[in-house]
Amino acid sequence: xxxxxxxxxxxxxxxxxxxxxxxxxxxxxxxxxxxxxxxxxxxxxxxxxxxxxxxxxxxxxxxxxxxxxxxxxxxxxxxxxxxxxxxxxxxxxxxxxxxxxxxxxxxxxxxxxxxxxxxxxxxxxxxxxxxxxxxxxxxxxxxxxxxxxxxxxxxxxxxxxxxxxxxxxxxxxxxxxxxxxxxxxxxxxxxxxxxxxxxxxxxxxxxxxxxxxxxxxxxxxxxxxxxxxxxxxxxxxxxxxxxxxxxxxxxxxxxxxxxxxxxxxxxxxxxxxxxxxxxxxxxxxxxxxxxxxxxxxxxxxxxxxxxxxxxxxxxxxxxxxxxxxxxxxxxxxxxxxxxxxxxxxxxxxxxxxxxxxxxxxxxxxxxxxxxxxxxxxxxxxxxxxxxxxxxxxxxxxxxxxxxxxxxxxxxxxxxxxxxxxxxxxxxxxxxxxxxxxxxxxxxxxxxxxxxxxxxxxxxxxxxxxxxxxxxxxxxxxxxxxxxxxxxxxxxxxxxxxxxxxxxxxxxxxxxxxxxxxxxxxxxxxxxxxxxxxxxxxxxxxxxxxxx
Amino acid sequence: xxxxxxxxxxxxxxxxxxxxxxxxxxxxxxxxxxxxxxxxxxxxxxxxxxxxxxxxxxxxxxxxxxxxxxxxxxxxxxxxxxxxxxxxxxxxxxxxxxxxxxxxxxxxxxxxxxxxxxxxxxxxxxxxxxxxxxxxxxxxxxxxxxxxxxxxxxxxxxxxxxxxxxxxxxxxxxxxxxxxxxxxxxxxxxxxxxxxxxxxxxxxxxxxxxxxxxxxxxxxxxxxxxxxxxxxxxxxxxxxxxxxxxxxxxxxxxxxxxxxxxxxxxxxxxxxxxxxxxxxxxxx
Numbered sequence: 001x002x003x004x005x006x007x008x009x010x011x012x013x014x015x016x017x018x019x020x021x022x023x024x025x026x027x028x029x030x031x032x033x034x035x036x037x038x039x040x041x042x043x044x045x046x047x048x049x050x051x052x053x054x055x056x057x058x059x060x061x062x063x064x065x066x067x068x069x070x071x072x073x074x075x076x077x078x079x080x081x082x083x084x085x086x087x088x089x090x091x092x093x094x095x096x097x098x099x100x101x102x103x104x105x106x107x108x109x110x111x112x113x114x115x116x117x118x119x120x121x122x123x124x125x126x127x128x129x130x131x132x133x134x135x136x137x138x139x140x141x142x143x144x145x146x147x148x149x150x151x152x153x154x155x156x157x158x159x160x161x162x163x164x165x166x167x168x169x170x171x172x173x174x175x176x177x178x179x180x181x182x183x184x185x186x187x188x189x190x191x192x193x194x195x196x197x198x199x200x201x202x203x204x205x206x207x208x209x210x211x212x213x214x215x216x217x218x219x220x221x222x223x224x225x226x227x228x229x230x231x232x233x234x235x236x237x238x239x240x241x242x243x244x245x246x247x248x249x250x251x252x253x254x255x256x257x258x259x260x261x262x263x264x265x266x267x268x269x270x271x272x273x274x275x276x277x278x279x280x281x282x283x284x285x286x287x288x289x290x291x292x293x294x295x296x297x298x299x300x301x302x303x304x305x306x307x308x309x310x311x312x313x314x315x316x317x318x319x320x321x322x323x324x325x326x327x328x329x330x331x332x333x334x335x336x337x338x339x340x341x342x343x344x345x346x347x348x349x350x351x352x353x354x355x356x357x358x359x360x361x362x363x364x365x366x367x368x369x370x371x372x373x374x375x376x377x378x379x380x381x382x383x384x385x386x387x388x389x390x391x392x393x394x395x396x397x398x399x400x401x402x403x404x405x406x407x408x409x410x411x412x413x414x415x416x417x418x419x420x421x422x423x424x425x426x427x428x429x430x431x432x433x434x435x436x437x438x439x440x441x442x443x444x445x446x447x448x449x450x451x452x453x454x455x456x457x458x459x460x461x462x463x464x465x466x467x468x469x470x471x472x473x474x475x476x477x478x479x480x481x482x483x484x485x486x487x488x489x490x491x492x493x494x495x496x497x498x499x500x501x502x503x504x505x506x507x508x509x510x511x512x513x514x515x516x517x518x519x520x521x522x523x524x525x526x527x528x529x530x531x532x533x534x535x536x537x538x539x540x541x542x543x544x545x546x547x
Numbered sequence: 548x549x550x551x552x553x554x555x556x557x558x559x560x561x562x563x564x565x566x567x568x569x570x571x572x573x574x575x576x577x578x579x580x581x582x583x584x585x586x587x588x589x590x591x592x593x594x595x596x597x598x599x600x601x602x603x604x605x606x607x608x609x610x611x612x613x614x615x616x617x618x619x620x621x622x623x624x625x626x627x628x629x630x631x632x633x634x635x636x637x638x639x640x641x642x643x644x645x646x647x648x649x650x651x652x653x654x655x656x657x658x659x660x661x662x663x664x665x666x667x668x669x670x671x672x673x674x675x676x677x678x679x680x681x682x683x684x685x686x687x688x689x690x691x692x693x694x695x696x697x698x699x700x701x702x703x704x705x706x707x708x709x710x711x712x713x714x715x716x717x718x719x720x721x722x723x724x725x726x727x728x729x730x731x732x733x734x735x736x737x738x739x740x741x742x743x744x745x746x747x748x749x750x751x752x753x754x755x756x757x758x759x760x761x762x763x764x765x766x767x768x769x770x771x772x773x774x775x776x777x778x779x780x781x782x783x784x785x786x787x788x789x790x791x792x793x794x795x796x797x798x799x800x801x802x803x804x805x806x807x808x809x810x811x812x813x814x815x816x817x818x819x820x821x822x823x824x825x826x827x828x829x830x831x
Binding site (some may be wrong): 395419 | 595599602617618690776778788794
């Protein structure tokens with residue numbers, strides 16, 4: 001359910017320094033970066049596979065950024081800059097991308113990085129055996145083939161023009177992996193993928209940590225890195241501490257040097273803590289939303305879908321549960337996404353009167369003893385399965401779900417909250433009979449995310465990512481035309497029209513954009529968050545001399 | 548299972564009716580039973596109704612136990628939670644006892660071979676940590692109040708079963724049972740009229756204590772996120788939900804926790820009183 005991909009938000013990386021400016025307790029680093037030292041990073045969620053080509057969930061991309069390099073990188077201004085590809089040309093018809101590759105780069109298993117390796121990566125991504133979800137949905141409708149033109153030149157041919165391609169490739173989900181390592185098969189590659197990145201995977205101790213050590217031969221930092229050459233740190237213990245309280249406590253006790261996802265309920269404490277720095281990044285793409293399954297007998301009626309969205313005060317629920325730390329988002333896109341149109345923010349506002357009217361019109365006119373609406377003897381009841389694991393459904397999300405449940409009850413809709421384990425949630429996802437509502441989000445650096453989430457192509461892939469189980473020809477055409485053009489004005493007009501179509505469909509009740517929120521010990525310097533997916537970058541980080 | 552052993556200190560020379568503690572425990576016990584049976588008598592608020600503009604209100608005249616993250620009244624939730632907790636406590640104890648009676652009677656009356664088998668079975672169950680056994684059952688059958696009853700009931704079964712077996716053996720070999728045999732009474736009549744009543748008298752105390760124990764176990768499972776699911780009010784689940792906010796809203800954990808402690812304490816005091824009244828040695 002909690003799936004997602006990346007993010008670009010121009011100027012949305014906010015660095016909040018806790019407390020006041022002066023901090024006498026921490027040594028200053030006037031001497032500059034220092035080499036050496038191990039750090040511990042505490043993550044809230046554990047990846048299911050360390051190869052981000054497989055599946056494609058956020059915990060994969062966060063850790064993969066530490067050992068994989070991509071072809072290109074994205075700057076805070078939304079510009080695509082060289083990384084493993086030093087340059088590229090795009091044909092006038094938008095169908096051919098020719099990349100020139102950096103020379104002298106080797107994967108950490110000794111295999112040279114060259115055009116054949118790039119081709120092998122695209123083959124692996126599109127191979128059904130890889131079970132890719134994220135990468136597949138970015139490429140499937142567009143990708144034709146990858147051809148090695150020479151040792152260090154590679155061509156990507158597309159079936160149709162795809163202007164968001166470079167932005168998409170900047171994500172660690174498209175990190176380049178060693179062909180020899182990939183040839184071991186998915187299971188082995190999941191355990192220890194091999195890249196050209198600043199660190200390499202030593203061991204994955206399941207349910208505990210991933211041990212990473214520095215790649216001493218690293219010399220392929222992206223153009224927007226803060227330094228070239230090997231990382232300063234000797235290594236990273238990438239630890240999994242899903243309990244919010246324990247994770248935040250680990251930072252205070254010195255057990256961790258930085259943690260992912262400061263719990264919103266600890267925000268005030270964290271801000272007051274002089275020994276840490278807070279960094280946050282608001283993802284673009286599709287915000288966390290409750291998607292309405294249009295194949296469910298109840299939500300097949302657009303009046304009931306609209307009534308459901310009108311009945312819940314989503315803005316108040318988000319502000320209350322996330323203590324104002326996470327902003328409310330009422331559009332199908334998050335506000336930082338390119339070509340976001342504020343006009344479609346909150347098109348179905350909280351309006352219980354409208355909700356009641358729509359439900360009456362839809363024929364749900366009777367009430368049972370508990371006050372829930374009925375039609376022909378059937379109760380207006382919808383199922384909302386959620387992952388009972390607190391790392392997947394954090395306390396604030398659970399509060400939102402309960403608040404929505406209570407608000408819907410007021411107009412006569414019963415929302416059944418159905419706590420499930422991970423395996424059972426995976427089974428739910430692709431099954432239109434298994435849910436009426438499902439939480440979902442897709443972090444993405446491009447408005448193309450609308451096509452990924454709601455197109456016929458995604459529905460046909462059948463991996464459950466089209467959670468409302470529907471599509472619209474007008475929407476598909478609009479989005480395909482948008483990705484085919486390189487004219488910014490036309491693209492903007494089309495992407496904004498698509499947001500309007502989606503707002504009218506009521507396939508989704510948007511809530512809030514996902515954030516990357518780091519709390520970093522002040523002895524650890526130069527940690528930064530990249531913008532394609534909000535990945536923490538640790539290749540420039542170092543421990544200050546006083547630490 | 549330490550709760551199954553009534554310490555000597557429990558014995559008192561005064562009758563329970565002279566103890567203020569007994570009356571306080573009785574009053575609190577009655578209050579909880581009342582809350583479970585007719586919650587509306589104690590609160591007019593809906594335990595599930597949210598007021599987002601009143602989230603995290605500290606205890607006040609309007610909300611004596613404060614409000615939670617959704618502005619729900621914690622007092623109403625504690626009151627309505629009594630029903631769930633008591634249901635699980637009583638249900639689990641009843642189930643545990645029913646299983647224990649079968650096992651205990653088989654062991655105590657079934658002959659040497661059957662006794663060996665049931666005793667080994669009870670020992671295996673006993674060796675298994677009760678909470679772990681409950682966790683396994685919940686993992687297999689899923690989260691619900693029903694599963695909680697089964698899990699806690701099965702986990703408490705071996706303790707009761709050993710007691711029943713021991714009592715049955717003791718009563719079976721007693722002089723008055725032998726006397727009845729000599730008088731020519733049939734085994735069925737002896738079992739029903741003599742063995743069972745005498746074997747079960749000491750269990751009355753255990754049942755009272757066992758309900759408290761079962762409630763604590765159910766709360767523990769609720770605290771681990773198992774059993775009754777939010778937002779249903781259940782004391783253990785409330786403790787679990789409040790844990791994330793303990794730094795900013797102490798009342799979310801304090802009041803359900805205090806009620807669990809006080810109710811279990813009350814049941815212990817009442818159990819001791821029952822023992823004092825029923826056991827001959829208890830009224831010295």
